[in-house]
Amino acid sequence: MSFQPPPGTDDIGAPQSHIWREVLREWETWADCYGYPLVMTPLFEATDLFERGVGDATEVVTKQMYTFTDKGGRSVTLRHEGTAGVVRAFLNAGVKGAWKGAYSGPMFRYERPQAGRRRQFWQVGVEYLDVEGPAADAEVVELGFRFLNAVEVAGLEVVLNSLGDEVCRPGYVATLRGYLDERRSQLCDESVSLIDSNPLRVLDCKVCAPVLGDAPAMKDHLCAACADHYAGVKASLDRLDVPYTEDGRLVRGLDYYTRTAFEYIATDLATAQNAVGGGGRYDGLAESIGGRRAPGVGFALGIDRIVLSSSRAPSPPVDVFVISETNPSDALVASSVLRSEGLRVDFDTEGRSVKAQFKVASRSAAPARVIVSDSSGPVGVRYGNDNIDLPIGEVAEWLMQRLR
Ligand code: HAM
Numbered sequence: 001m002s003f004q005p006p007p008g009t010d011d012i013g014a015p016q017s018h019i020w021r022e023v024l025r026e027w028e029t030w031a032d033c034y035g036y037p038l039v040m041t042p043l044f045e046a047t048d049l050f051e052r053g054v055g056d057a058t059e060v061v062t063k064q065m066y067t068f069t070d071k072g073g074r075s076v077t078l079r080h081e082g083t084a085g086v087v088r089a090f091l092n093a094g095v096k097g098a099w100k101g102a103y104s105g106p107m108f109r110y111e112r113p114q115a116g117r118r119r120q121f122w123q124v125g126v127e128y129l130d131v132e133g134p135a136a137d138a139e140v141v142e143l144g145f146r147f148l149n150a151v152e153v154a155g156l157e158v159v160l161n162s163l164g165d166e167v168c169r170p171g172y173v174a175t176l177r178g179y180l181d182e183r184r185s186q187l188c189d190e191s192v193s194l195i196d197s198n199p200l201r202v203l204d205c206k207v208c209a210p211v212l213g214d215a216p217a218m219k220d221h222l223c224a225a226c227a228d229h230y231a232g233v234k235a236s237l238d239r240l241d242v243p244y245t246e247d248g249r250l251v252r253g254l255d256y257y258t259r260t261a262f263e264y265i266a267t268d269l270a271t272a273q274n275a276v277g278g279g280g281r282y283d284g285l286a287e288s289i290g291g292r293r294a295p296g297v298g299f300a301l302g303i304d305r306i307v308l309s310s311s312r313a314p315s316p317p318v319d320v321f322v323i324s325e326t327n328p329s330d331a332l333v334a335s336s337v338l339r340s341e342g343l344r345v346d347f348d349t350e351g352r353s354v355k356a357q358f359k360v361a362s363r364s365a366a367p368a369r370v371i372v373s374d375s376s377g378p379v380g381v382r383y384g385n386d387n388i389d390l391p392i393g394e395v396a397e398w399l400m401q402r403l404r
Pocket of ligand 1 (some may be wrong): 080081082083109111117118119120121122123125126127170180222253276277278279280281282297298299300301302303304305
């Protein structure tokens with residue numbers, strides 16, 4: 001029997017998991033700070049939800065879904081993204097008026113596995129529903145930007161575009177199709193096959209990019225309402241000092257986007273996997289899955305890629321390692337006292353020699369040691385060059401002043 005996880009999936013334990021835990025904790029702080037409460041939806045949904053919501057011509061729906069028939073004969077699919085499920089949950093709750101939700105959890109896409117492109121990966125994201133004004137888009141873009149900065153994603157850039165709406169996009173798509181038609185012989189087979197079904201996706205093709213330098217851009221074909229909205233988003237981002245670059249080629253891989261589309265790029269990562277997040281506005285999604293009109297905007301960020309691109313050094317997993325010169329039970333009790341006062345503590349349960357316990361302590365990377373030499377007397381505390389004997393009840397306060 002092999003102990004390898006399935007292709008494209010990972011076992012993530014210490015020390016790698018320290019940085020995961022810090023990034024996910026940081027995420028909760030930022031989502032809270034912007035007023036996005038937690039929303040939890042199922043890991044699988046009816047297949048139909050993704051076909052109607054995300055688009056049955058998108059690569060993620062045609063090639064990457066984990067779909068199976070359950071024992072009741074229903075076709076279900078492991079979620080490959082969070083937006084469609086959250087919008088379904090919002091409609092199901094029958095909420096009226098502005099609504100916010102933040103999520104965090106695994107997603108599944110049948111991809112060709114490589115670094116930063118996994119079959120099971122972790123997304124955090126937000127959805128802001130029943131809102132139309134550009135301030136909502138700017139708030140969402142800002143939240144992702146501030147969080148990614150806080151977790152020290154190296155070489156972070158925000159790329160922005162507007163994809164128009166049902167008024168102006170059809171005209172633009174016709175113009176783009178004409179442009180692509182004239183260049184059929186210069187395009188790759190995949191792009192040629194998309195000219196009729198989904199010409200916007202051709203703009204995303206890395207192979208054809210050199211031929212598409214002068215392709216018409218959506219932002220030059222926006223109707224007045226979309227142009228106003230886009231100008232409003234940019235003006236708000238300017239006032240927030242969120243830097244961005246505009247890219248008329250940014251189209252995103254999911255069909256539900258209208259108006260604002262954006263990506264967060266970690267320019268230090270290998271190009272194919274350097275999008276650490278993306279999002280945009282999806283004013284027609286709720287209707288496309290059979291609900292009422294509920295315009296919305298949101299993003300999702302890929303934690304696997306964030307961890308790869310973060311330059312942050314994880315802090316030690318515990319503050320204190322307790323060493324016992326008597327027996328493990330004394331270390332257990334001392335640890336319990338220190339833990340109850342808010343310190344993160346570990347100790348050796350196996351009754352090893354003091355020398356061996358010091359070795360385990362070094363491996364733990366805990367910055368402080370507490371040495372118990374009898375069950376009721378003072379304990380020795382070591383932190384850097386400081387070395388002091390204290391009653392156990394005074395250790396936490398003394399250490400907290402130095403650790404925090
Ligand atoms: P997405 O661009 O498909 O958007 O995914 C968002 C992020 O998830 C990507 O930028 C990337 O960091 C990460 N990601 C995607 N696929 C993989 C993979 N196979 N392995 C590792 N990381 C991956 C969405 O999912 C939309 N639901 C975002 C959204 C929310 N739009 C509006 N609201």
